[in-house]
Amino acid sequence: MEINRLNNLINNANNIYLASHVNPDGDNIGSLLAMFKILKNLNKEVHLIINDEVPDSNKFLPNLEYAEKSENLDLKSDLFIALDCADLDRLGRVKDLFLDSETTINIDHHFSNTNFADLNIVNSKASATGELLYTIFENLKYPIDTEVATCLYTAIASDTGSFKYDSVTSYTFEVIAKLLTYGINKSEININLFQNRSLEKTKLLVKALNTLELFEENKIGVVTISDEIMLKLGAKISDADGIVEFIRDISGIEIAILLKEKKDNIRLSLRTKSFVNAINIASTFDGGGHIRAAGATIYLPLETAKEKVIKAAIGELNK
Amino acid sequence: MEINRLNNLINNANNIYLASHVNPDGDNIGSLLAMFKILKNLNKEVHLIINDEVPDSNKFLPNLEYAEKSENLDLKSDLFIALDCADLDRLGRVKDLFLDSETTINIDHHFSNTNFADLNIVNSKASATGELLYTIFENLKYPIDTEVATCLYTAIASDTGSFKYDSVTSYTFEVIAKLLTYGINKSEININLFQNRSLEKTKLLVKALNTLELFEENKIGVVTISDEIMLKLGAKISDADGIVEFIRDISGIEIAILLKEKKDNIRLSLRTKSFVNAINIASTFDGGGHIRAAGATIYLPLETAKEKVIKAAIGELNK
Numbered sequence: 001m002e003i004n005r006l007n008n009l010i011n012n013a014n015n016i017y018l019a020s021h022v023n024p025d026g027d028n029i030g031s032l033l034a035m036f037k038i039l040k041n042l043n044k045e046v047h048l049i050i051n052d053e054v055p056d057s058n059k060f061l062p063n064l065e066y067a068e069k070s071e072n073l074d075l076k077s078d079l080f081i082a083l084d085c086a087d088l089d090r091l092g093r094v095k096d097l098f099l100d101s102e103t104t105i106n107i108d109h110h111f112s113n114t115n116f117a118d119l120n121i122v123n124s125k126a127s128a129t130g131e132l133l134y135t136i137f138e139n140l141k142y143p144i145d146t147e148v149a150t151c152l153y154t155a156i157a158s159d160t161g162s163f164k165y166d167s168v169t170s171y172t173f174e175v176i177a178k179l180l181t182y183g184i185n186k187s188e189i190n191i192n193l194f195q196n197r198s199l200e201k202t203k204l205l206v207k208a209l210n211t212l213e214l215f216e217e218n219k220i221g222v223v224t225i226s227d228e229i230m231l232k233l234g235a236k237i238s239d240a241d242g243i244v245e246f247i248r249d250i251s252g253i254e255i256a257i258l259l260k261e262k263k264d265n266i267r268l269s270l271r272t273k274s275f276v277n278a279i280n281i282a283s284t285f286d287g288g289g290h291i292r293a294a295g296a297t298i299y300l301p302l303e304t305a306k307e308k309v310i311k312a313a314i315g316e317l318n319k
Numbered sequence: 320m321e322i323n324r325l326n327n328l329i330n331n332a333n334n335i336y337l338a339s340h341v342n343p344d345g346d347n348i349g350s351l352l353a354m355f356k357i358l359k360n361l362n363k364e365v366h367l368i369i370n371d372e373v374p375d376s377n378k379f380l381p382n383l384e385y386a387e388k389s390e391n392l393d394l395k396s397d398l399f400i401a402l403d404c405a406d407l408d409r410l411g412r413v414k415d416l417f418l419d420s421e422t423t424i425n426i427d428h429h430f431s432n433t434n435f436a437d438l439n440i441v442n443s444k445a446s447a448t449g450e451l452l453y454t455i456f457e458n459l460k461y462p463i464d465t466e467v468a469t470c471l472y473t474a475i476a477s478d479t480g481s482f483k484y485d486s487v488t489s490y491t492f493e494v495i496a497k498l499l500t501y502g503i504n505k506s507e508i509n510i511n512l513f514q515n516r517s518l519e520k521t522k523l524l525v526k527a528l529n530t531l532e533l534f535e536e537n538k539i540g541v542v543t544i545s546d547e548i549m550l551k552l553g554a555k556i557s558d559a560d561g562i563v564e565f566i567r568d569i570s571g572i573e574i575a576i577l578l579k580e581k582k583d584n585i586r587l588s589l590r591t592k593s594f595v596n597a598i599n600i601a602s603t604f605d606g607g608g609h610i611r612a613a614g615a616t617i618y619l620p621l622e623t624a625k626e627k628v629i630k631a632a633i634g635e636l637n638k
Contacts, residue, residue, distance in 0.1 A: 162481045164509045173496035176482075180489035187593060190483045195568040195592060199537060202528070202569050209525045218518060251375075251515045 013079035026158025034151035086110035130155025149182035332398035345477020353470035405429035431607035449474025468501035
């Protein structure tokens with residue numbers, strides 16, 4: 001059975017590498033730190049590789065101080081465990097360390113996972129890689145402690161929007177019920193993950209929402225953010241994250257549009273709710289993305305860009 | 320035992336009244352509809368009294384078409400069950416029907432509950448009245464079906480911000496795990512509760528956020544909603560739901576305050592993030608509630624009320 005093979009590989013390894021994927025999220029960082037602590041509890045020598053910035057919302061997690069950059073490590077490891085990575089390229093420049101490792105394991109919940117390792121434990125029915133890890137740890141009777149439970153709760157809560165997404169099952173709630181018996185500080189986790197919107201971000205959201213315009217019987221919502229507003233609020237580009245989703249979540253909205261001025265160009269972000277293909281709108285401006293989330297860069301003044309995007313959106317809505 | 324007495328009272332009653340409290344929320348409506356369906360499943364004659372507007376986010380719930388206004392009902396009932404009501408006044412003008420009922424039951428999870436009925440089943444450790452109802456139904460082997468489970472999930476998810484609040488325990492997650500085995504449409508519930516903010520609500524949020532004032536190094540955030548703004552936007556009272564939580568979720572905020580003008584009085588809503596007891600602030604104004612969520616009605620002009628609430632909040636913050 002797969003998890004017995006996993007157990008054997010871990011038992012026989014002395015030098016284990018774990019690495020985050022590029023632009024790590026809560027499921028990735030939480031899963032990594034949970035596996036790191038489990039391997040430490042099993043008295044393994046383990047290296048935790050995080051090359052990219054850890055999201056602010058995850059910086060409270062335990063053992064992040066052990067994170068290393070891949071540049072400082074030998075190429076060779078006994079065992080490399082990739083967590084929450086759908087394919088090899090998601091490892092970024094750590095890919096070389098993965099390929100040079102004696103043995104490799106891939107633990108993930110992405111449907112598109114390419115089974116790129118020697119041992120692949122992939123379950124697309126798990127709501128998060130953290131959920132899958134809990135199942136593995138429990139089955140192998142690995143020593144789950146408060147820190148491990150904290151990281152797994154964070155992984156699952158992050159990847160499910162606090163248990164709201166369709167991926168969540170009755171089993172997910174059973175797992176969380178068990179994780180809560182390990183004495184974790186749920187309050188601290190939730191404050192960090194969900195109640196920590198910066199003041200700058202809040203102010204930028206309000207400024208953006210003040211520009212909200214609606215078209216086609218309120219099915220299209222458009223907001224704009226000018227360079228001037230960004231400067232005035234001292235906002236970072238990442239402070240605009242979440243604004244276009246906020247528009248999409250208005251009742252009746254099918255197409256949400258955010259136009260962000262950025263010196264000589266306009267960054268277009270698109271979200272659709274249930275039937276319009278966002279890629280078709282983005283591709284009008286040489287952009288791309290997914291069906292419900294797409295974007296493009298437009299080299300036109302803000303007002304002109306807005307007019308053209310609205311026209312394209314109306315066309316796509318009524319197609 | 321209390322629930323056996325509950326069972327006897329229900330068994331012996333032929334004409335049962337259930338009523339929402341004033342300004343009903345998701346826990347109140349969900350609990351009412353769950354109890355209504357259970358009593359129907361038990362072949363009881365039951366009247367579901369909802370005098371106030373049901374929040375838009377709850378309008379998808381089953382059996383709302385059976386709701387009646389209290390004016391059309393006889394004063395006399397065999398049994399009146401109040402759900403999610405901390406005190407008798409929360410029943411509004413249905414209070415008379417309650418007092419004229421042969422027997423009364425009060426099922427609630429508010430710490431401040433005044434035990435105002437013949438039989439009081441109050442558990443302030445339950446995350447929602449819906450959670451307490453599940454425990455009762457399960458213990459008495461009452462016939463839970465998909466509709467009952469839908470209403471209980473809605474009650475609990477609503478009152479815990481999708482399982483984020485401190486009131487949520489391992490047991491809450493166990494209850495949800497079980498409710499999900501009844502074939503409920505979790506996706507529909509979550510879209511209605513959390514991804515379907517009305518346009519009026521969005522506009523009211525923006526108007527309110529435009530009044531945001533910060534005190535004590537941004538630890539206290541205050542917003543106000545005037546009667547004038549409500550009129551201008553054609554907003555309903557329930558459109559203000561979620562605003563005070565939005566303020567609480569700003570990084571660094573400990574106390575979030577919403578003051579809503581309502582003709583001759585001010586409705587105060589309070590949320591705290593991690594250490595301030597909101598009840599202590601609310602009780603200054605003869606209000607009450609939970610540690611992290613409390614409220615009061617203040618009979619003063621908006622500006623005077625605001626000054627007094629800020630003063631009380633600063634006092635509590637620095638206690």
